Amino acid sequence: MVILDPEARALFAAEITDSLQRTPRELPSKYFYDPLGTALFEAICQLPWYRITRSESALLARHGADILSPYRGSLDLAELGCGGGSKLVTLLEYGEATVSRVQLIDLSRAALDMARALVAPLASEVVTLAGSYEDGLLRVPSHRDGRPLVMLFLGSNIGNFDRESAHVLLRRIRETLVPGDALLLGADLTKPTRDLLLAYDDPLQVTAAFNRNILRRINDELGGTFDLDGFVHRACWNARERRIEMHLVSTRRQVARVAATDLEILLESGESIWTESSYKYEPDEILAAGAAAGFGRGEQWIDEAARFALTRFAV
Numbered sequence: 001m002v003i004l005d006p007e008a009r010a011l012f013a014a015e016i017t018d019s020l021q022r023t024p025r026e027l028p029s030k031y032f033y034d035p036l037g038t039a040l041f042e043a044i045c046q047l048p049w050y051r052i053t054r055s056e057s058a059l060l061a062r063h064g065a066d067i068l069s070p071y072r073g074s075l076d077l078a079e080l081g082c083g084g085g086s087k088l089v090t091l092l093e094y095g096e097a098t099v100s101r102v103q104l105i106d107l108s109r110a111a112l113d114m115a116r117a118l119v120a121p122l123a124s125e126v127v128t129l130a131g132s133y134e135d136g137l138l139r140v141p142s143h144r145d146g147r148p149l150v151m152l153f154l155g156s157n158i159g160n161f162d163r164e165s166a167h168v169l170l171r172r173i174r175e176t177l178v179p180g181d182a183l184l185l186g187a188d189l190t191k192p193t194r195d196l197l198l199a200y201d202d203p204l205q206v207t208a209a210f211n212r213n214i215l216r217r218i219n220d221e222l223g224g225t226f227d228l229d230g231f232v233h234r235a236c237w238n239a240r241e242r243r244i245e246m247h248l249v250s251t252r253r254q255v256a257r258v259a260a261t262d263l264e265i266l267l268e269s270g271e272s273i274w275t276e277s278s279y280k281y282e283p284d285e286i287l288a289a290g291a292a293a294g295f296g297r298g299e300q301w302i303d304e305a306a307r308f309a310l311t312r313f314a315v
């Protein structure tokens, strides 16, 4: 169980209460990542059917030197949503660059501690910023000393934003950077529906556990009464929006309460709570999204087999 500070707990309670009362009902996917959710996500990354993490790490290892080649002297790196820091370490190991300061941004303090320990031997200085992407973007400029900065936004985290919100976030990243900097963006690409469904509804049911864990978290932290056996995991491909949607579908007519906000909801049999969207991109669309957000030229490294792209945007 995580002990959230009172402000974070109040926000968690307010956001889930608001989203559970929408039509259709929703839960924000950012709340998947308590310690158990983070461990389940790490297990997902090991699944043979979920290729994003392995594909991205392989691209970083194979092309790291190329990716950082414009930065001959020393540079700084910052990673939004660094998690345990393993991808950053791959880039540091293969990047053939002198990295001075690394700024690590993540909601989870446990993840930041892990990332700091991994990155510290490979950089002169490590700064950790615990908070949302927006908190991190506000604080990054005050930790700069005039060296070029490459900002990393990896793991297809961009895919968990709808296309309009992704545009707003890319713009915010662009506003934080200055000429001579760059953004390295990792984004998952469209691929056969069968492969997508296996990635988000795996035969070992790890993704199902990851999805249902959000209800367990609400029960433990906010006094929820969700019956975990009363919901099944469903992943579907929304071809029009080009996104995988994850849902928790109620298997019967049932009432759930959340004590923290005195919420009571009645779920019909078959009614779903939409918990996550993972938008998939075409390579050209990523280049266009960068240009629309005000970035300069984009260069791409693509794993055609796994259908995953790394794109470096110049500022």
Ligand code: AVI
Residues within 6 Å of the ligand: 044, 052, 155, 156, 157, 158, 159, 160, 199, 200, 207, 276, 277, 278
């Ligand atoms: C973190 N994020 C990019 C993952 C994704 O692929 O959307 C989260 C995830 N959801 C289910 N499996 C993995």
